[in-house]
Amino acid sequence: MLDILRSDVAKYYDSVANTYDRNFTNRVDLAENRVISQKIQPIVDKMGPVVDFGCGTGLFLDYCTVPEYMGIDISPGMIENATSKHPTRCFRVTDMTIPKLLIPQDYGVAVSLFGSISYCEFPQDVLNNMRDALFPGGKVVVMALSPLYMRRKGDILSRTCFVECASGVPYKRFKRMFEDAFTLIDSFGFSCLLNYSPLFKYVPVSLLSQYLKFEARTWGRFFPDSCLFHVFIGERK
Numbered sequence: 047m048l049d050i051l052r053s054d055v056a057k058y059y060d061s062v063a064n065t066y067d068r069n070f071t072n073r074v075d076l077a078e079n080r081v082i083s084q085k086i087q088p089i090v091d092k093m094g095p096v097v098d099f100g101c102g103t104g105l106f107l108d109y110c111t112v113p114e115y116m117g118i119d120i121s122p123g124m125i126e127n128a129t130s131k132h133p134t135r136c137f138r139v140t141d142m143t144i145p146k147l148l149i150p151q152d153y154g155v156a157v158s159l160f161g162s163i164s165y166c167e168f169p170q171d172v173l174n175n176m177r178d179a180l181f182p183g184g185k186v187v188v189m190a191l192s193p194l195y196m197r198r199k200g201d202i203l204s205r206t207c208f209v210e211c212a213s214g215v216p217y218k219r220f221k222r223m224f225e226d227a228f229t230l231i232d233s234f235g236f237s238c239l240l241n242y243s244p245l246f247k248y249v250p251v252s253l254l255s256q257y258l259k260f261e262a263r264t265w266g267r268f269f270p271d272s273c274l275f276h277v278f279i280g281e282r283k
């Protein structure tokens with residue numbers, strides 16, 4: 047159980063909102079963003095409007111080309127930053143765990159990326175809300191933190207000692223939750239070895255991206271709990 051209040055999560059992200067994006071500019075982060083957006087872009091191209099749960103500063107929009115978009119986040123500071131970066135897009139300060147969150151069923155794709163769902167004590171509520179925001183046949187992409195994630199060196203959470211606000215759920219347990227809400231299309235562990243070698247800092251982003259894709263197809267499928275994120279792709283039942 048998470049022993050931290052949702053309002054604390056909002057306050058914490060308010061306090062780091064202005065500098066948040068700067069934490070994700072090293073080559074490993076850039077490669078991770080590139081690989082995930084390349085995975086999502088064809089889904090968006092086919093399915094259209096996107097709703098982003100726990101959108102933060104709208105980093106998703108920096109990497110993907112999206113026709114229509116709505117981002118929701120519990121932190122007013124993160125939403126303020128997202129709005130100033132993407133003034134023509136729609137953002138809302140909302141707690142995504144609220145049961146039966148009212149979002150019109152207008153979306154073809156629902157995403158929750160880089161661990162936003164892992165701040166929620168009951169991820170199932172978020173998954174249900176994501177499902178309810180999709181039109182029939184709509185697709186979902188969720189990236190949850192694995193229990194290993196908290197050990198990531200230099201990460202924003204470990205650096206700020208705010209680790210206890212998020213919790214990593216073991217792969218099989220999260221998969222069961224996911225399959226209660228969606229028909230599973232694909233799932234894998236993402237980003238493993240990259241985080242343990244300082245040498246990766248010197249490799250070009252394009253090469254790191256190729257490596258990450260290879261890793262996700264091989265190691266990430268067989269040993270997902272040794273990765274930092276778990277990625278689940280599904281379809282509304």
Ligand SMILES: C[S@@+](CC[C@H](N)C(=O)[O-])C[C@H]1O[C@@H](n2cnc3c(N)ncnc32)[C@H](O)[C@@H]1O
Pocket residue numbers: 052055056059099100101102103104105106118119120121124140141142143158159160161162163165166
């Ligand atoms: C690690 S950041 C990820 C942000 C973004 N998805 C990205 O890829 O950069 C986690 C985000 O989840 C948001 N969040 C945490 N709990 C939330 C909740 N209950 N409802 C809405 N947003 C939440 C935080 O405010 C924060 O912006």
